[in-house]
Amino acid sequence: MKVHPEYSHVLYKGIENIKHDKISAFDDIKYIDSNGKVIDAKVGSVPFKINNNIFKLSVIKTMEDIKNIKKLKKKIIERDKHDKMKMEFFVNMSHELKTPLNLIFTSTQLIESLYNKNKLGGESIKNHINLTKQNSYRLLKIINDLIEFTRMETGFYHVNLINKDIILVIEDIVMSVVDYAKSKGVQIIFDTDVEELTMAIDVNALEIIVLNLLSNAIKFTDKDGYIYVNMIYKENENKIDIRIEDTGIGIEEDKLNLIFKRFNNVNKGFVGNINGSGIGLSMIKSLSNLINAKISVESEYGKGSIFTISLNISHKKEDDRNSNYKVKKNEPLNVERLVVGMEDIYNV
Structure with missing residues (x-):
């Protein structure tokens, strides 16, 4: 594989940098392979010494490699974003479940207390019963939503026309x-x-x-x-x-x-x-x-x-x-x- 004639200046620039003990940042370059195919790439060089002799280590990244790296980075970013959204969802969902549960538990405690004191009846107990029923339904709604959502996400929802x-x-x-x-x-x-x-x-x-x-x-x-x-x-x-x-x-x-x-x-x-x-x-x-x-x-x-x-x-x-x-x-x-x-x- 050889450097395309139009990009020989990139090669010479890298050599000059090495002579002055400088690192060459990645530059666009084109190579020609043994079949005559032009390959887009990026090249960078790092100087190092052995027995006072300066050598050059070149790193070549083809555009295909760069595209794959970009795709991988994008996937990682999307995965992290999705994980964050899922975490926020479950935090929010835990709050959604806790609220009606706490209300149900409180109402149940009050009903138990009134029962122990033989004071069941009246508008107060009716309100607590309604609150308990209402929040039980609310929990059922949240759970049903989760079940339906999971069925759809896993492909198990059956369309019944x-x-x-x-x-x-x-x-x-x-x-x-x-x-x-x-x-x-x-x-x-x-x-x-x-x-x-x-x-x-x-x-x-x-x-x-x-x-x-x-x-x-x-x-x-x-x-x-x-x-x-x-x-x-x-x-x-x-x-x-x-x-x-x-x-x-x-x-x-x-x-x-x-x-x-x-x-x-x-x-x-x-x-x-x-x-x-x-x-x-x-x-x-x-x-x-x-x-x-x-x-x-x-x-x-x-x-x-x-x-x-x-x-x-x-x-x-x-x-x-x-x-x-x-x-x-x-x-x-x-x-x-x-x-x-x-x-x-x-x-x-």
């Missing part, structure tokens, strides 16, 4: 949280372009997606605010959009590209009274991908956010035993599970 009226499914989910939203001074308005649309959907996935988005909307919307849930039928595109808009605090523009990343909480540090595990939106994104839905977000900081889930309209084959199943108006749609799913938004 059945033909149902998506309008009624989403309306039932929304209606199940209206009363709670009202208790926080937030009004939810549901509207739809089409009264009925039966299509193949994964009800469990949609429940998780919509409930998490509604949960966030209620968390981040102040009293007297609004949440609008619109079903937008796009007949020409054979799609339907679920659009959830709130008048909440919004998301800063430079953080919009971070909200769907795992273990990330974009509002950490500037909204002190808002808790979150950091997996909600990441789980929504993963679930959306699994059911071939697209999720997008628009937001203006200080004015609110709009999340849109876009679904392709399709149907299960008629020979599927669940394909003809249709939700009736008076049929409950996992209402208890939906209520439980909202418990993490209670300020306790």
Whole structure:
């Protein structure tokens, strides 16, 4: 391998530095191998003496080596960043689990004390029972989120598509949280372009997606605010959009590209009274991908956010035993599970 004629000056520069006992920093250089192929590289030299004779130790790094080193450094940085995010996540999660556990333990102690004093009954004991139940549900919600997230991450989530009226499914989910939203001074308005649309959907996935988005909307919307849930039928595109808009605090523009990343909480540090595990939106994104839905977000900081889930309209084959199943108006749609799913938004 010889130095390319156009880069001979780099070689001579290195020799001059060696003569003056100087180290040559890495310079760009080109070599020609035995097959006539030009190789991009970097070369640096270090002088050393043996018996008063000066010798040169040259280090040659090909561009392929440099690229591999850069890739390795990038991977190390990404791994360290991910490890840090995971550590922050588990620290945050431990706090999320401890809070309801402490409240449950305190309420249980008080109930035990009242029982020992034969003072059970009245409004006080009712409040403590409600607090215990509420925080038990809250823990269940956190654990369920972790289980679903783990199932998706490990590829064990099974998509279960059945033909149902998506309008009624989403309306039932929304209606199940209206009363709670009202208790926080937030009004939810549901509207739809089409009264009925039966299509193949994964009800469990949609429940998780919509409930998490509604949960966030209620968390981040102040009293007297609004949440609008619109079903937008796009007949020409054979799609339907679920659009959830709130008048909440919004998301800063430079953080919009971070909200769907795992273990990330974009509002950490500037909204002190808002808790979150950091997996909600990441789980929504993963679930959306699994059911071939697209999720997008628009937001203006200080004015609110709009999340849109876009679904392709399709149907299960008629020979599927669940394909003809249709939700009736008076049929409950996992209402208890939906209520439980909202418990993490209670300020306790």
